[in-house]
Amino acid sequence: MNNVNLNPRACTLCGKDYIPTSNRQKYCVECQADLNRKRCTERYCRTYRPKGYNQTREQNNCWRGGTGTYRHIAREIHGDACTECGSTKFTCAHHKDEDRTNNNPGNLEVLCRSCHAKRHELHKNFSLKV
Numbered sequence: 001m002n003n004v005n006l007n008p009r010a011c012t013l014c015g016k017d018y019i020p021t022s023n024r025q026k027y028c029v030e031c032q033a034d035l036n037r038k039r040c041t042e043r044y045c046r047t048y049r050p051k052g053y054n055q056t057r058e059q060n061n062c063w064r065g066g067t068g069t070y071r072h073i074a075r076e077i078h079g080d081a082c083t084e085c086g087s088t089k090f091t092c093a094h095h096k097d098e099d100r101t102n103n104n105p106g107n108l109e110v111l112c113r114s115c116h117a118k119r120h121e122l123h124k125n126f127s128l129k130v
Contacts, residue, residue, distance in 0.1 A: 070095075074108035082112035084119075092116055 008017040011028040018028040027035065074093035081088050090113040097107055098120075111119060 070103040070108055073103065073105055074110050077105050077108070078110045081110065082115055083109050084111060084115040087112040087114075090114075094119060 006019060009020050009025075010017055011031055012026050013031040014028065016028050025032075071093045075091075080091060082091055091110050092113065094109050094111045094116055095102060095107055096109060099107075
């Protein structure tokens with residue numbers, strides 16, 4: 001025999017009768033679903049940090065200023081084109097010695113996203129399953 005109480009109980013929020021599935025159940029199924037939905041919404045509202053849609057330069061949450069950053073220094077020295085292929089799309093600064101704290105102008109170069117991935121050998125992170 002199962003120990004479930006088959007006696008109907010009144011919901012403490014809406015007053016409707018329901019058959020509880022455990023001894024600790026206080027609310028009917030609909031009220032419990034509403035409470036869970038409200039709890040999740042409140043938690044989301046407390047923890048969400050709006051970022052906006054435009055994340056370029058000054059609108060980015062991590063923006064530290066346009067002058068003096070290593071990206072700006074690399075583009076001043078090498079221009080906006082990739083030093084490997086000459087592309088001007090999706091360029092970024094690359095540290096030659098792969099030390100992010102070493103922002104000497106001689107250590108920086110401008111690479112496009114594709115050449116940057118090749119330089120860091122990111123293709124090795126993806127294994128082919130045969």
